[in-house]
Amino acid sequence: HTRNLRCMHDAPQDVLIDAYPEDEYFDDLLKVTGGLTDENLARIAIRASSNCRDWMRKHGVRFQPPLSGALHVARTNAFFMGGGKALVNAYYRSAEALGVRVRYDALVDRIELDGDRFLAAHTGGERIEARACVLAAGGFESNREWLRDAWGEVNGEWVADNFLIRGTRFNNGVVLKHMIDAGADAIGDPSQSHCVAIDARAPLYDGGICTRVDCVSLGVMLNRDAQRFYDEGEDFWPKRYAIWGRLVAFQPGQIAYSIIDSKAIGRFMPPVFPGIRANSLDELARATGLDEATFVDTIHTYNAACRVGTFNHAILDDCHTEGLAPPKTHWAQPIGKPPFYAYALRPGITFTYLGLKVNERSAVHFGGRPSPNLFVAGEMMAGNILGKGYTAGIGMAIGTAFGRIAGTEAARAAQRVIEKEQHHAVA
Template sequence: MIDVLVVGGGNAALCAALMAREAGARVLLLEAAPRRWRGGNSQHTRNLRCMHEAPQDVLVDAYTEEEFWQDLLKVTGGMTDERLARRVIRDSSRCRDWMRRHGVRFQPSLSGTLQLARTNAFFTGGGKALINAYYRSAEALGVQIRYDSPVTGIELQGDRFVAVHLAAREVDGVRRPAERIEARSCVLAAGGFESNRDWLREAWGQNENGDWAADNFLIRGARFNTGTLLRALIDSGADAVGDPTQAHMVAIDARAPLYDGGICTRIDCVSLGVVVNCDGRRFYDEGEDFWPKRYAIWGRLVAQQPGQVGYSIIDRKAVGRFMPPVFPGTAASTLGELARQLSLPEAAFVETIEAYNQACRVGTFDHTALDDCRTEGLSPAKTHWARPIDTPPFYGYPLRPGVTFTYLGLRTDETAAVHFSGKPSPNLFVAGEMMAGNVLGKGYTAGVGMSIGTAFGRIAGSQAAAAAGHHPASMTAGQDHAIA
């Protein structure tokens, strides 16, 4: 019999599989996607947010536990479990040597990401390279890996895991029969429900016109994250945590593909200009905080606008100060021409930009600091990086909500166990996006999803191995294999 069954194929699942295998467990990993699409949302990532008390290789200066915690507290508005959040933060300071042993390489921050040089460690080759390294290591260690294997159901005896079920399916022209797979313990790391349009509709409801709000969402992440197991566990009595409408939701280019657009579809010039809705009106402070701490609120903000669209507007002064998106912006020599090209109401749009320009109080512009360039007497205000949009050519980027992953998940504790009526399961564990809502009640800050997945993937793998009768050689606090 399999000792540890891991359901999922991204960062958290691979960390769990590697830790369980290192402990001596016989491990089977089931990835719903075909091999070429393996890795879930992790393939689209770039970095890991890391606590460190002093400069460390690719990380400059220091990023203390308390500063990390305060950053997380700010973006979540206090909607976070401090015990679990601090566990993630502390584990982020000691995971990178383990990651290197499994083939992950890091590089210094590049141009356009220098503001993260103190807080985030970037993967050489990005998330795809990290995923490939983990799969190579898992295969070398003897982890069994099966692709095209979406789990459709889970079998429990009370709070104890027994088996998973796979429906009959066709893979590469070959009919595979339905299966039941037993294991001594199980780690669930199969992502959120962002690719389940029906569930998104259920969560977001209908607008005043009777249209389903979620129908205009693009799925920035993996198309295979349908939430099947999340729904099955909640229906079976597992304790849930989080709001189904809360998500890592980014304002992305409206021309992006429906699935798997990844980071290149993000529009990063928001804080350098203004954002208007389809009525040509601003609706939020574009300079509220540093972009890595605020980029993931803009998808939700756009989703709340008429037609669920927005437009990021900049002028020539902003060019070269942000990571260019994959699609070029619409360019015009006048504001009126830009409005016409974007099909915005010209008079309202020009009035909005002119009112903004008149309200700007420009001091010393510095996009790397919370500078003193602000608006005065304008609502909503722009509190930093406010400069008049007055230097042609002018550019506009159409925006739509892009969902990376949802926050509704399974409640857990420091052991990563799934809870039923407040009590932890003895052999069922959860990691990654399926439990991220314990830490992320709302909001996001760059790289913290990978921090959560890495920390709880490793915890869940160790705990699952122990539940199956295998224990790491060293359980000394502070070492790589330590668990709470």
């Protein structure tokens, strides 16, 4: 379901405009993570993002200009044609052309180790030996019991019970849990994740990016009590969209409502489901099931606090509120032009951040020491860089950088074993 890659570049490059230098990229990451990042590993991923697209093209990935409604990221993010499915299919075709054998329906349930050394993977009753291994088995976002334990109970509600899973139902964290139980060094908070506020009508699994609702910064967000609870205009949407899932998770019933008027239409990517539409605010309140008097009062209070300057959704404009808590820092316009729209939103988990600790070689660690032949990539190690928070395209940047690093290091480790075997054979 992914669609873009956050890329460092010092000058315009094909589908990317202007420049996005390393330090600005790292500062953006630092802000969203609140400093919970390994700077060395983060900068490795950032630098790798500047030249990985040529490698991706060699393996069949094609890039395109940013989609309409995604102009905030035209400078920072490269979009690939066909999204994640086309990306993965291109990689599979390239791998098979290189002679890589792909095993489908092969659930790995155990990794066989000798201390810190990989020996074999077990799938069902089969044991598959190898000289080196890369673990890329994802997190545990589909494991509802693990999510329940990680997020706990708040005000008598099990927070994770109302979560939707944006991707596959098969990321249950089997290999991740096995490795942690086997003594691999872990990193990250199990309750931290890439968690987005998505349409409450989305399916439990696999709704993907089309269920995301991107109009939050153009209106107000209300909880079940018809009260605002956070600044909707704090920063550009690509830097803030991923905080809303967690914010909604701690609201009553794990639900919230994005409220806009007709001025917002055409300014955001249309989601797959249409919003609830009404010709008046009290009618919209009734349609959403929120308390009518509180709903109307909240909107009128917000409208009265708006100080409208020159509205420009492409910049951090001067349209803000005064005397309102929480404030709306940018893009604050009165909600008064009918028809009015509401989108009910719930937390949508994309991927979890609990993972395995690595070094610059992406090696799995045991007791602070790197394994000589076991490496890890993707969600299983992203928590080294993403302690919390998210910014658009950073997951793909981490996965691409450390996937290539892990693959390269695994090949080198295997080659060392081959050379050792050949030396012993000659001796």
